[in-house]
Amino acid sequence: MSVMLRRYAAVALASAVMFTATACGSDADSDPDGPITLVVDIFGDAGFGYDELIEQYQNDNPNVTVQQRGKGLGLDDYNTRLTQQITAGSGAGDVVAIEEGTISQFFAQADKFVDLGEYGANDLKDNFLPWKWEAGVLPDGKVLALGTDVGGMALCYRKDHFEAANLPTERDEVGALWSSWEDFIEVGEQFKAATPDKAFVDSATSFYNLVLSQIAGGSSGHTYYDTDNQFVLESNPDVRAAFDLTTDMIGAGLSNNLRSFSNEWNAGFKNASFATIACPAWMTGVIEGQAGPEAAGKWDIAKAPGNGGNWGGSFLAVPTSGKHQAAAAELVKYLTSPEGHIAAFESVGNLPSSPQALEDPTVAAAVNDYFSDAPTGEIFAAGASELKPVYLGPKNQAVRTAVENALRAVEQGQAPDAGWQDAVTNGTAAGR
Numbered sequence: 001m002s003v004m005l006r007r008y009a010a011v012a013l014a015s016a017v018m019f020t021a022t023a024c025g026s027d028a029d030s031d032p033d034g035p036i037t038l039v040v041d042i043f044g045d046a047g048f049g050y051d052e053l054i055e056q057y058q059n060d061n062p063n064v065t066v067q068q069r070g071k072g073l074g075l076d077d078y079n080t081r082l083t084q085q086i087t088a089g090s091g092a093g094d095v096v097a098i099e100e101g102t103i104s105q106f107f108a109q110a111d112k113f114v115d116l117g118e119y120g121a122n123d124l125k126d127n128f129l130p131w132k133w134e135a136g137v138l139p140d141g142k143v144l145a146l147g148t149d150v151g152g153m154a155l156c157y158r159k160d161h162f163e164a165a166n167l168p169t170e171r172d173e174v175g176a177l178w179s180s181w182e183d184f185i186e187v188g189e190q191f192k193a194a195t196p197d198k199a200f201v202d203s204a205t206s207f208y209n210l211v212l213s214q215i216a217g218g219s220s221g222h223t224y225y226d227t228d229n230q231f232v233l234e235s236n237p238d239v240r241a242a243f244d245l246t247t248d249m250i251g252a253g254l255s256n257n258l259r260s261f262s263n264e265w266n267a268g269f270k271n272a273s274f275a276t277i278a279c280p281a282w283m284t285g286v287i288e289g290q291a292g293p294e295a296a297g298k299w300d301i302a303k304a305p306g307n308g309g310n311w312g313g314s315f316l317a318v319p320t321s322g323k324h325q326a327a328a329a330e331l332v333k334y335l336t337s338p339e340g341h342i343a344a345f346e347s348v349g350n351l352p353s354s355p356q357a358l359e360d361p362t363v364a365a366a367v368n369d370y371f372s373d374a375p376t377g378e379i380f381a382a383g384a385s386e387l388k389p390v391y392l393g394p395k396n397q398a399v400r401t402a403v404e405n406a407l408r409a410v411e412q413g414q415a416p417d418a419g420w421q422d423a424v425t426n427g428t429a430a431g432r
Contacts, residue, residue, distance in 0.1 A: 036324050037065045038331055040316075041093035043078035045266075046285035047071040048097065048148060048314070049347030053340055057331065064327065069093055074261045079397055086112050086319060094322040095332055098145055100135070100313045104229075105394045107138055114318040116143040119329035127338055131389045132353040136315050145315035146336040149350035150387060151280030152380040153210065153309035154301050156287060159372065161275035165194035171374060175303035181211060181245050184305045188254040191275060199256035199274040204246050204411050205404040206260050210278035212242035214309030217388035224400070224431055225393025233399060233427045243423065246407055247416035257411045266290050278304070280311045281351035281380040288349075288370050301374040310387045313353065351380045358384050398430040 042048045047068065054066045070078060079102050085091035086109055098106060106113065121143045125133050128147050136145040159169040167190065168174055178184040188200035201207050216223050216238040224233045233239055249255060256274040258265040268274055269290035277283065279301060287299060316336055318328040334340060341352030342362050349368070352358050358381045366377035393399075406423035410416055 035063050035065065036327060037067060038095065038324060038328055039067050039069055039093035040095040040097075040331070040335075041078075041082065042068055042070045042097045043073045043075055043099075044282075044286070045072055045261075045289050046282070046348040048335075049285075049344035049350055050335060050340075052347065053335060053343050057334055064331075066331065070097075075099060076261075076397075076401065085321075089321050092319045092321055094318065094324055094328040095335075096317055096319060097148070098315045098317055099397075100315070101392050101396045101400065103135060103145060103315055104392060104396070106144065106317075108394065110138055110142055110144060112320055113144050114320055114322075114325050114329060116146060116318065116329055116332065117141065119326065119333070121146060121329075121333065124333065124337075127336070127354050127356065129353050129355060129384070129387075131387075132313070135389070136317075145317035146332055147353040148314045148316060148336060149282060149312070149341070149344065150353045150384060151213075151282060151310045151312035152351045152384055152387070153214065153304050153311060154279045154281075154379050155276055155304045156279035156283065156299055156301050156371070157276045158272060158274075158298055159300050160298050161195065161198055161272070162191075164198075165191045165275075167191060167194075169300070171300050171302045171372075174300070178305040181305045185245075185249050185252055185254065188249065188276075189252050192253055195275075198272075200254040200276060201249060202256050202265065202268060202274045202277045203258045203260050204250050204255050204407040206278045207249055207255070208242055208246040208404070208407055209311050209400075210280075210304065210309060211245050211306075212239065213311045213390055214304070214306050215242050216390045217309055218307060221388070222391040222393070224396055224427065225391070227391050229393050231393070231428065231431050233403075233431065234424045239403075240420070243403070243407070243420055244416070247410050247419065250407070250410050251416070255411055257408075259408065269295070272298075278311065281345075281349055281376070282312055283349075284368060284371060284376065285348035285350070296370045297372055299370065300372040301368075301376065301379055303379075308383060308387060310389060349376065351384060353384075393431075395431045399427045402426040402430045 058064060058066060082096060132147040136147060137143055162169045177187050191200045212223060220236055220238050223239055226232050256268055258268050316332045318325055318332060322328050338354040338356035341354040341357035342360055344350045345352055345363050352363060357363055363381050364377045368374050368376045403423045406419045410419040
């Protein structure tokens, strides 16, 4: 058992005691002393990093079996399935992960979720960055979900590809190549001229999401919806600025034209077909999983152009359709405790949204040997408390998909202006 998990045992024991006391009064349809099974729905190739945590929880709660479901499932497929299950009132796990881009859509179905405040969640408010806590709480005070990770922002790059293009390879020198996204595109053009057999960027969509989160975070604070949930895709200059920068990148011939999280995108890592990728903290686990051990030490992490930004992050919630709601609520509190955040960071690189976890030496002083001993704690955690969140409205995921589809059409040869009109037309249809 790791040092972190030994330290976690005390928390687990306290959680076990609380679980037993709460379950006795709340899981009316189950024997509190009998065996129960809790299903936790997650997504993503790397999962949420809960394997060791769940093993520890089961050791401390021998009457509970916890099953994870969904590891390897893409976000779009997961969101579609979860939306259908919540609407139907059946089929969802006892605990479900909700990605930042979709949590607001479930506010309208708050009656389909347990109020975690009734299970002591309000006492845990200080365990989360203020904006992360608020993102999971409804206007009436109901605690719909507790936060897992945040994204943070950096740029991951292949050192061997940069060397082949006669570009610097040390992370500080690489970060100094670009103070703006226009600079980044210029460096990409240099790269393309020197290594025409490799692409500079994996895909237009990953580039776009990074740029949009950064621009909106430093300007309007929202993307397709304002904070009153008014649809503003066409009128928000931040969206158009990110779209135009992305089509400039495409026009320069820098994209590998891969659909993010597709089989072809996964193969791009293994084939080393591109040099850079937008890199929130959780992406490090994806890269390691897809590129494999043979690429260890070939990747590194540099500062992204511009100032900060956040892409990604999730929450855990408990649907009312579950049979063991009290037990599920205690499991959510366990997994989203500061120690749980630290464990997930150690396992898959997910950046904590817990201030205590961010300040813990395990996170703050972390070094990732796969990424050439990059100081991931310094790169990602140092500025996490100062991240500027971007408001995402009720149908954000559907609108984002429509805009991404328009960008992919531009990658395939459509004119940028026509692509923007498709983004507006199809995004509006999806968002209203």
